[in-house]
Amino acid sequence: MLFRFRKFQTRLLSFILLTVFFIQAAIYFSVRKANIENAKTEISRSLQLGAEVFTRIIHERTQNLFQYARLLSADYAFKPAFYSGDHMTILSAMENHLARLVEAEIMLLVDLESNIIASSMNSSEVGVPFKWPLLIQKAEKDEYAEATGIVMIQNRPYQLIVVPYFAPDISAWVVLGFAFDQGVAEDIQTLVQSEISFVGQAEPGKWRVTAGTIQGDNLKLIEMIDQITKNELPKSKIQTISLNQNLFVSLAQPVDENRQLFAVLQRSLDESLKPYLRLESTLLNIFLITVVISFLISLMLAKKVTHPVKILTESASKIKLGNYTERIEINLKDEIGQLADSFNSMARGLEEKEKVRNLLGKVVSTEIAEELLSRDIELGGEEKDVSILFSDIRNFTSICEGYSAKQILNMLNIYLTAMSEAIEESQGLIDKYIGDAVMALFGAPNDDPESASHAIAAARLMSDKLKKLNAQNVFGDLTINIGIGISSGRVVAGNMGSPSRLNYTVIGDTVNLSSRLEGLTKFYGVDVIVSEITQKRAEDWVFQELDWVKVKGKSEPIKIYRPLCLENNLSSHCRRVVDVTNDFIHLYRKQCWNEALATLETLKSIDSSNLPSIYRQRIEALQLRPPGQSWDFTYEFDFK
Amino acid sequence: MNIRLSKLILLSIFLQVGTTSAAELRIKLTKNGELPLANAVVKLEPRNHKVKIVPQNKVIDQINKEFVPRIVIVIQGGDINFPNKDNIKHHVYSFSDAKQFELPLYEGVLAESVNFEKPGVVVLGCNIHDWMRGYIYVTDSPYTMLTNREGTVSFESLPEDTYKLSIWHPGLNEDLKNMSYTLRGEDSLEINRDVVIKPVVKIRRNQNRRRNRYD
Numbered sequence: 001m002l003f004r005f006r007k008f009q010t011r012l013l014s015f016i017l018l019t020v021f022f023i024q025a026a027i028y029f030s031v032r033k034a035n036i037e038n039a040k041t042e043i044s045r046s047l048q049l050g051a052e053v054f055t056r057i058i059h060e061r062t063q064n065l066f067q068y069a070r071l072l073s074a075d076y077a078f079k080p081a082f083y084s085g086d087h088m089t090i091l092s093a094m095e096n097h098l099a100r101l102v103e104a105e106i107m108l109l110v111d112l113e114s115n116i117i118a119s120s121m122n123s124s125e126v127g128v129p130f131k132w133p134l135l136i137q138k139a140e141k142d143e144y145a146e147a148t149g150i151v152m153i154q155n156r157p158y159q160l161i162v163v164p165y166f167a168p169d170i171s172a173w174v175v176l177g178f179a180f181d182q183g184v185a186e187d188i189q190t191l192v193q194s195e196i197s198f199v200g201q202a203e204p205g206k207w208r209v210t211a212g213t214i215q216g217d218n219l220k221l222i223e224m225i226d227q228i229t230k231n232e233l234p235k236s237k238i239q240t241i242s243l244n245q246n247l248f249v250s251l252a253q254p255v256d257e258n259r260q261l262f263a264v265l266q267r268s269l270d271e272s273l274k275p276y277l278r279l280e281s282t283l284l285n286i287f288l289i290t291v292v293i294s295f296l297i298s299l300m301l302a303k304k305v306t307h308p309v310k311i312l313t314e315s316a317s318k319i320k321l322g323n324y325t326e327r328i329e330i331n332l333k334d335e336i337g338q339l340a341d342s343f344n345s346m347a348r349g350l351e352e353k354e355k356v357r358n359l360l361g362k363v364v365s366t367e368i369a370e371e372l373l374s375r376d377i378e379l380g381g382e383e384k385d386v387s388i389l390f391s392d393i394r395n396f397t398s399i400c401e402g403y404s405a406k407q408i409l410n411m412l413n414i415y416l417t418a419m420s421e422a423i424e425e426s427q428g429l430i431d432k433y434i435g436d437a438v439m440a441l442f443g444a445p446n447d448d449p450e451s452a453s454h455a456i457a458a459a460r461l462m463s464d465k466l467k468k469l470n471a472q473n474v475f476g477d478l479t480i481n482i483g484i485g486i487s488s489g490r491v492v493a494g495n496m497g498s499p500s501r502l503n504y505t506v507i508g509d510t511v512n513l514s515s516r517l518e519g520l521t522k523f524y525g526v527d528v529i530v531s532e533i534t535q536k537r538a539e540d541w542v543f544q545e546l547d548w549v550k551v552k553g554k555s556e557p558i559k560i561y562r563p564l565c566l567e568n569n570l571s572s573h574c575r576r577v578v579d580v581t582n583d584f585i586h587l588y589r590k591q592c593w594n595e596a597l598a599t600l601e602t603l604k605s606i607d608s609s610n611l612p613s614i615y616r617q618r619i620e621a622l623q624l625r626p627p628g629q630s631w632d633f634t635y636e637f638d639f640k
Numbered sequence: 641m642n643i644r645l646s647k648l649i650l651l652s653i654f655l656q657v658g659t660t661s662a663a664e665l666r667i668k669l670t671k672n673g674e675l676p677l678a679n680a681v682v683k684l685e686p687r688n689h690k691v692k693i694v695p696q697n698k699v700i701d702q703i704n705k706e707f708v709p710r711i712v713i714v715i716q717g718g719d720i721n722f723p724n725k726d727n728i729k730h731h732v733y734s735f736s737d738a739k740q741f742e743l744p745l746y747e748g749v750l751a752e753s754v755n756f757e758k759p760g761v762v763v764l765g766c767n768i769h770d771w772m773r774g775y776i777y778v779t780d781s782p783y784t785m786l787t788n789r790e791g792t793v794s795f796e797s798l799p800e801d802t803y804k805l806s807i808w809h810p811g812l813n814e815d816l817k818n819m820s821y822t823l824r825g826e827d828s829l830e831i832n833r834d835v836v837i838k839p840v841v842k843i844r845r846n847q848n849r850r851r852n853r854y855d
């Protein structure tokens with residue numbers, strides 16, 4: 001249980017922490033991403049600007065060469081040297097010009113058949129074909145007969161320009177050039193504040209870095225140019241590549257239209273990101289602080305939530321063990337407080353129910369209490385065939401005189417405990433105690449086809465127990481006598497009353513009849529009287545017919561009987577009582593008064609009840625006023 | 641059309657009248673398949689008979705910083721005078737094999753003419769003005785004429801003979817020298833010929849100095 005709570009706490013904690021973590025991480029990474037994007041954009045912009053500057057510088061340098069070459073081509077002083085045909089003179093004049101021109105490094109004079117007249121690079125090169133005839137062909141197509149282009153000389157890229165040599169018509173070609181060397185790279189670097197590398201085509205499709213301000217791993221640069229020239233990078237010529245373990249935003253700018261040479265301008269991304277790094281470290285600190293704070297808050301929250309739940313659980317397990325007096329005190333107004341209230345009500349309910357259960361067990365038999373508790377208790381009842389037993393202490397009110405209430409209650413408790421035992425042992429249900437009177441049900445709530453027999457057995461047992469109690473002087477000098485009435489029939493059985501206060505009981509004529517029969521016992525001087533229906537149902541018993549009576553409130557007269565003994569335990573005395581009684585009743589009803597009176601004498605000797613004296617008086621009265629032929633043998637009681 | 645040249649040709653025809661019967665040769669030149677080629681030099685060299693050469697003097701003016709006319713035919717041994725009609729000086733020169741000379745900065749009409757002995761093309765330049773270009777065709781044959789605006793040239797009263805035809809023009813890329821035609825009696829031959837002329841290479845002149853230098 002404890003582990004599970006810890007788990008719940010952990011879950012709550014980790015949920016909050018994870019949420020905070022992810023939000024923070026999302027912020028951190030989006031800021032980081034924005035920074036990098038921003039830096040990239042800025043670098044790209046400055047690289048593009050740098051590329052423009054670079055292009056302008058090269059363009060201007062090229063234009064300067066053109067202008068100088070044009071001057072040379074119109075230089076009158078050079079013409080005699082040119083027409084002299086003296087190679088050394090021509091070369092010397094050329095070198096003179098080259099010395100004037102800082103921006104040019106090489107100079108050649110090529111004849112109209114593309115053969116070298118003189119070259120500043122190799123003084124002995126004469127009459128050798130010019131290596132780049134395409135450049136001259138390009139010039140021939142130009143309206144001013146001028147051209148420029150990139151060539152590789154000994155793996156070094158050169159910008160060459162060609163202008164015609166007029167003397168005065170086109171007589172030769174003047175070629176001037178400068179190299180894209182380390183010096184150029186460094187100049188550009190200081191100007192545009194970016195790293196620069198020149199990547200030239202050594203052989204068709206084979207690129208190499210010819211000069212550059214970044215030393216080291218050049219493979220990525222070459223790869224980039226390769227992709228651009230193969231049109232694998234159609235959209236953007238800006239790429240982020242890694243050189244010497246550093247990320248560089250790189251822009252490849254073709255130097256010439258034929259894309260023989262690329263200038264790659266680069267700026268370190270890490271370098272540009274340095275200002276952002278501070279922001280990032282601040283963010284990281286905020287992140288850590290937030291995590292710690294949210295950890296503490298969620299820990300408190302988790303404790304606050306789980307503490308009452310813990311209490312609830314502990315109390316619930318106590319209740320599970322049977323401690324229904326357990327209550328929770330949580331002073332919260334929220335759902336948990338409501339839960340605690342509900343829990344308390346539940347515990348209270350359980351406690352009450354347990355009390356009821358205990359009480360019920362005391363009031364009714366445990367079996368019946370369980371039976372009642374296990375069912376859904378509802379109002380309303382069902383018709384049932386039952387036998388109802390009614391017992392009462394004879395002359396209880398007069399007996400009570402002279403005794404204190406406590407003494408009476410004490411006696412009553414002893415008496416009722418014994419009676420209850422007798423009834424429950426005989427499968428009866430105590431319906432209620434009415435003062436000293438006991439009403440018991442047989443055949444309800446559980447059906448019992450032998451309810452009549454059982455009720456009679458209970459009555460017998462009650463009498464026996466009472467005899468024992470009297471013999472033991474349990475009631476002091478008092479001798480308690482009881483009368484018992486039993487009747488059988490259909491009743492309505494069920495829970496009656498209001499929903500808050502239910503009472504399982506039966507109602508019907510049978511109940512009243514039992515009570516009335518009990519009231520007759522004193523008159524007939526017998527301890528038990530049963531109705532005719534009970535007598536018929538209890539086939540294992542032997543009865544003495546007592547009378548044919550009309551009970552008040554009943555139109556039909558009924559026969560009443562006195563149970564004597566079980567049939568399988570029939571004594572000769574009993575047999576004789578039954579036989580004599582039957583003889584007598586036969587004579588009585590035939591109005592043979594004298595014979596009846598004689599039989600009555602016999603009965604008197606064997607029956608200690610009031611029966612002989614009752615009938616003697618009745619016959620004496622009937623002899624005076626004969627009943628006639630319409631006599632229904634009944635005797636009408638007008639009490640109770 | 642040069643009047644002097646026509647007179648010269650007329651003269652030579654006159655000289656030969658009566659000796660032999662006369663033929664006619666008419667040549668029409670077009671450039672690059674379309675337009676008539678004017679100012680092209682057409683030269684006929686008779687294989688068998690000799691024609692007496694009479695040197696003639698010519699004049700090439702410099703007007704408005706151009707040689708006028710641009711192309712001049714001069715018969716071997718003739719002189720050319722270069723009068724400067726501009727109010728600035730010119731410096732005319734040539735480095736051509738046929739004649740190398742220079743007339744350092746001068747104004748007005750020069751007293752001295754330049755003599756052209758060696759047949760061939762002399763390219764004239766001006767040291768001051770790059771674009772100024774003139775051509776002198778020094779010929780050893782009196783049958784040398786320039787095409788008119790229609791690109792035609794007509795030789796009349798040609799003696800019966802076989803003639804070698806040469807065509808020259810500053811923009812001509814090919815060497816058109818070895819064509820022969822035999823003319824008899826009253827022959828009247830008409831030759832149409834198309835030649836390839838290179839576009840003229842532009843020379844910068846009077847540029848707007850104030851233009852954006854980054855254009």
Ligand SMILES: [Cu+2]
Nearest residue numbers: 730731766769
């Ligand atoms: Cu001039």
